[in-house]
Amino acid sequence: MGKITLHGVRKSFGATDVIPGIDLTIENGEFVVFVGPSGCGKSTLLRLIAGLEDTSGGTIAIDGVDATDLPPAKRRLAMVFQSYALYPHMSVRKNIMFPLKMAGMEIGEATKRADAAAKVLNLTDYMERKPGQLSGGQRQRVAIGRAIVREPAAFLFDEPLSNLDAALRVNMRQEITELHQSLKTTMIYVTHDQVEAMTMADKIVVLNAGNIEQVGSPLELYNAPVNTFVAGFIGSPKMNLIGGAEAAKHGAATIGIRPEHLDVVQSGGWKGVVGLSEHLGSDTFLKVATDDVGIINVRAGGEVVLRHGDTVHLAPQPGKIHRFGADGKSLA
Amino acid sequence: MARSITPQRKMFNTALAWGIGLVIFFPILWTILTSFKSEADAIAFPPKFLFFDWTLENYSVVQDRSNYMRFLWNSVIIAGGSTLLGVIIAVPAAWSMAFVPSKWTKDILMWMLSTKMLPAVGVLYPMYLIFIKLGLLDTRTGLVIVLMLINLPIIVWMLYTYFKEIPGEILEAARMDGASLKAEILYVLTPMAIPGIASTILLNIILAWNESFWTLNLTAAKAAPLTAFIASYSSPEGLFYAKLSAASTMAIAPILIMGWFSQKQLVRGLTFGAVK
Amino acid sequence: MATKNSRTAARLMMAPAVILLLGWMLVPLVMTIWFSFRNYLPLRGGDQGFAGFDNFVRFVTASAFWPAVGATMLIVICSLLITIVLGVLLALLLDKPMWGQGVVRILVIAPFFVMPTVSGLLWKNMFLDSVNGLFAHVARFFGTTPVEWIIDQPFASIILIVSWQWMPFATLILLTAIQSLDSEQLEAAEMDGAPPIKRFWYLVLPHLSRAITVVLLIETIFMLSIFAEIKMTTAGAFGTKTLSYLIFQRVLESQNVGLGSAGGVYAIILANIVATFLMRIVGKNLDT
Numbered sequence: 001m002g003k004i005t006l007h008g009v010r011k012s013f014g015a016t017d018v019i020p021g022i023d024l025t026i027e028n029g030e031f032v033v034f035v036g037p038s039g040c041g042k043s044t045l046l047r048l049i050a051g052l053e054d055t056s057g058g059t060i061a062i063d064g065v066d067a068t069d070l071p072p073a074k075r076r077l078a079m080v081f082q083s084y085a086l087y088p089h090m091s092v093r094k095n096i097m098f099p100l101k102m103a104g105m106e107i108g109e110a111t112k113r114a115d116a117a118a119k120v121l122n123l124t125d126y127m128e129r130k131p132g133q134l135s136g137g138q139r140q141r142v143a144i145g146r147a148i149v150r151e152p153a154a155f156l157f158d159e160p161l162s163n164l165d166a167a168l169r170v171n172m173r174q175e176i177t178e179l180h181q182s183l184k185t186t187m188i189y190v191t192h193d194q195v196e197a198m199t200m201a202d203k204i205v206v207l208n209a210g211n212i213e214q215v216g217s218p219l220e221l222y223n224a225p226v227n228t229f230v231a232g233f234i235g236s237p238k239m240n241l242i243g244g245a246e247a248a249k250h251g252a253a254t255i256g257i258r259p260e261h262l263d264v265v266q267s268g269g270w271k272g273v274v275g276l277s278e279h280l281g282s283d284t285f286l287k288v289a290t291d292d293v294g295i296i297n298v299r300a301g302g303e304v305v306l307r308h309g310d311t312v313h314l315a316p317q318p319g320k321i322h323r324f325g326a327d328g329k330s331l332a
Numbered sequence: 333m334a335r336s337i338t339p340q341r342k343m344f345n346t347a348l349a350w351g352i353g354l355v356i357f358f359p360i361l362w363t364i365l366t367s368f369k370s371e372a373d374a375i376a377f378p379p380k381f382l383f384f385d386w387t388l389e390n391y392s393v394v395q396d397r398s399n400y401m402r403f404l405w406n407s408v409i410i411a412g413g414s415t416l417l418g419v420i421i422a423v424p425a426a427w428s429m430a431f432v433p434s435k436w437t438k439d440i441l442m443w444m445l446s447t448k449m450l451p452a453v454g455v456l457y458p459m460y461l462i463f464i465k466l467g468l469l470d471t472r473t474g475l476v477i478v479l480m481l482i483n484l485p486i487i488v489w490m491l492y493t494y495f496k497e498i499p500g501e502i503l504e505a506a507r508m509d510g511a512s513l514k515a516e517i518l519y520v521l522t523p524m525a526i527p528g529i530a531s532t533i534l535l536n537i538i539l540a541w542n543e544s545f546w547t548l549n550l551t552a553a554k555a556a557p558l559t560a561f562i563a564s565y566s567s568p569e570g571l572f573y574a575k576l577s578a579a580s581t582m583a584i585a586p587i588l589i590m591g592w593f594s595q596k597q598l599v600r601g602l603t604f605g606a607v608k
Numbered sequence: 609m610a611t612k613n614s615r616t617a618a619r620l621m622m623a624p625a626v627i628l629l630l631g632w633m634l635v636p637l638v639m640t641i642w643f644s645f646r647n648y649l650p651l652r653g654g655d656q657g658f659a660g661f662d663n664f665v666r667f668v669t670a671s672a673f674w675p676a677v678g679a680t681m682l683i684v685i686c687s688l689l690i691t692i693v694l695g696v697l698l699a700l701l702l703d704k705p706m707w708g709q710g711v712v713r714i715l716v717i718a719p720f721f722v723m724p725t726v727s728g729l730l731w732k733n734m735f736l737d738s739v740n741g742l743f744a745h746v747a748r749f750f751g752t753t754p755v756e757w758i759i760d761q762p763f764a765s766i767i768l769i770v771s772w773q774w775m776p777f778a779t780l781i782l783l784t785a786i787q788s789l790d791s792e793q794l795e796a797a798e799m800d801g802a803p804p805i806k807r808f809w810y811l812v813l814p815h816l817s818r819a820i821t822v823v824l825l826i827e828t829i830f831m832l833s834i835f836a837e838i839k840m841t842t843a844g845a846f847g848t849k850t851l852s853y854l855i856f857q858r859v860l861e862s863q864n865v866g867l868g869s870a871g872g873v874y875a876i877i878l879a880n881i882v883a884t885f886l887m888r889i890v891g892k893n894l895d896t
Binding site: 337341342345346348349350352353354356357359360362363366374375377379421422424425427428429431432434438440442443444445446447449450451452453454455456457458459460461462481484485488513538541542544545548549558559560562563565566572573576577580583584587588590591592595598599602603 | 615617618619620621622624625626628629632633635636637639640643698701702704705706707708709711712713714715716717718719720721722723724725726729730731733734735739740742745748772775776777780781784819822823826829832833835836839840852855856859860865868869872873875876878879880882883886887890891
């Protein structure tokens with residue numbers, strides 16, 4: 001249970017093809033992250049799976065059953081919204097019990113289940129409060145609790161952490177990952193933050209303008225991006241992409257080298273002048289204007305004390321240069 | 333502005349504003365006071381402001397002689413009935429426009445608002461004929477229908493704006509939680525929209541209560557509400573200021589009180605969102 | 609949000625409201641247009657036959673027509689001016705810090721909620737009456753002869769009553785608009801050295817212009833068809849017959865339905881013109 005298959009799924013709004021056609025299989029128990037820039041269609045795809053939008057073509061199957069025309073209520077999926085979408089006029093307990101009430105569950109049983117979910121999420125002290133009286137993180141947990149009690153085939157998360165501050169975000173990220181480990185249910189998670197994607201996912205789906213650019217594990221995407229889009233999207237700071245003569249030297253139209261794969265050397269390599277330097281203590285980020293290859297971003301060790309105006313030599317680490325053809329696709 | 337303002341400035345503002353406010357409110361105040369005077373006191377010169385023999389005789393005379401209660405009851409039924417009927421028809425319409433908008437939604441909404449701009453006098457005679465034909469002349473039912481029709485645009489409009497303020501995601505969450513359309517409206521939408529629905533009802537009761545065209549022209553003795561009742565004082569015999577004041581006070585008091593609570597709704601309902 | 613299921617449901621739910629309003633708009637309207645093209649005199653037995661454009665011509669050539677237009681314009685324009693100018697000033701005042709602002713608002717809003725019949729009668733008898741009215745008392749107190757307001761100054765009387773009723777509306781709307789003006793804008797201007805009058809002229813007034821336009825259009829639509837205030841005071845005498853009242857009299861009192869209906873058609877066209885402007889603003893807002 002929890003295997004979701006998409007065949008040729010299309011979505012258009014009026015004349016615009018937001019999603020031209022997607023084939024995707026999500027295995028039972030996987031933590032899949034849809035990631036991509038704003039407007040790439042990741043939220044739309046999630047909503048199509050949820051049933052909140054009709055497909056313009058193609059099929060969606062859940063555990064082998066065709067769900068393309070089923071309304072959301074019948075798909076046995078649970079969704080956690082970006083704004084949490086809690087019912088403001090109901091207490092936390094009533095919020096969590098609502099899906100069970102809709103399923104016609106007897107009240108005693110429903111209360112037991114709601115209390116059990118609340119315990120897992122540390123909400124037991126807040127059961128009688130209304131959402132307006134809760135903090136962001138607590139509301140987040142109520143939203144998750146409401147999803148858990150349904151024992152769905154899969155959980156759908158729509159950018160759930162964007163409304164939280166940085167510290168809380170790190171905490172909740174870990175809580176959600178731990179939840180996945182204990183429940184082992186399929187989870188589909190949408191985010192524009194590639195750090196969330198890399199840290200949480202079993203499988204990442206990179207989307208761009210409605211198309212899947214690449215599907216793979218985080219490390220696959222990091223080490224072997226199939227095109228310049230994925231190469232530039234995964235990894236922070238972004239991979240340096242260099243064209244022109246330097247790329248031709250390696251037999252490619254474009255070459256890429258990640259900032260963390262450049263070494264600061266005494267001589268040779270690419271010579272340049274430091275424009276910006278950011279010292280974080282643990283790392284130093286340099287923006288270097290080189291003579292031959294344009295502006296390069298470098299991540300160096302924290303002990304590097306180069307400043308604006310200093311001359312520097314950069315050498316790419318062997319085997320870490322990615323080669324891309326004229327069409328942007330990676331060359332073997 | 334976080335800067336403190338001098339007490340003198342604040343005092344000046346207060347005095348000026350209160351002064352103007354009292355001038356504007358004065359006719360109403362005077363009417364209320366006069367309702368407690370004897371007829372002689374009512375026209376006395378120099379005019380008596382607070383120091384006269386307060387009496388309730390005007391109220392009892394108005395009540396007895398003209399069966400004021402019947403007119404009051406007519407107003408209540410007509411204003412309440414037309415508003416309630418309007419709300420029942422408007423809620424589904426506003427729901428669909430707010431949550432399932434189509435490319436026609438905006439045009440339909442604007443068309444509805446434009447029907448309110450129809451000058452009543454332009455369709456007076458046809459309505460008169462229709463009412464006679466259907467036996468609705470001088471009936472409360474007839475008036476409930478007409479007032480419902482003229483206020484329906486505003487009711488739909490106001491409910492639409494209140495519904496739009498409900499985050500769509502909450503309704504989607506209900507759908508994901510397995511709620512049918514009926515359950516969604518009953519358990520999630522309506523409780524959240526109750527303040528908005530209440531405000532809409534409030535403003536429209538006020539508008540229907542005060543309506544002074546159809547209520548004057550389509551009623552006679554049986555279904556006349558307070559607007560027509562007061563109009564009957566336009567050709568009185570003898571001294572009548574105090575009685576007029578008493579009748580007027582009774583007619584406008586409920587609405588004045590309701591009006592004080594509905595200022596925000598007034599802006600929302602009558603400017604059609606063009607002012608926020 | 610819109611799926612197949614919800615779309616059909618939506619269309620059904622809109623139907624009652626749309627059908628009712630469609631009926632309300634079309635049926636009487638079509639009848640009025642029908643009557644306007646016929647010689648319809650109920651007192652002489654009813655429909656006397658096709659009248660072509662006679663009624664339309666007779667309505668505008670009747671001796672009462674242009675005076676009615678003049679009366680309407682006088683009342684509407686003066687009331688608009690008074691309510692909006694005073695409304696702006698009052699709204700500016702109410703926005704300032706003071707004690708008891710809530711109570712002042714209540715005092716200022718009250719006239720709008722008084723029903724027009726009450727309003728008309730109260731003003732006519734208790735204030736403007738030349739024998740027993742308050743204004744007369746005040747005049748006598750100062751030794752001058754009281755003015756026969758209704759008879760000698762009928763327009764002033766009506767404009768006074770209408771303005772008294774509608775100024776609260778203008779004030780409330782404009783106050784809402786003023787309070788929505790971002791105070792940071794004004795503070796930035798102050799830091800740039802702009803004096804209060806300039807801040808008003810260049811920042812507040814343009815921001816208010818949208819609200820003023822809306823107030824103007826809405827008041828115009830409603831003032832074009834004021835009825836009870838006139839009926840209760842002058843009953844159209846002394847030259848105060850507005851277009852609406854003229855039509856009303858033609859239809860109900862002098863029983864020339866064809867003529868009255870033609871007038872009605874004119875009134876509807878006029879109202880529609882004003883409404884178009886208003887709807888354009890509303891439409892722009894609906895897009896946001």
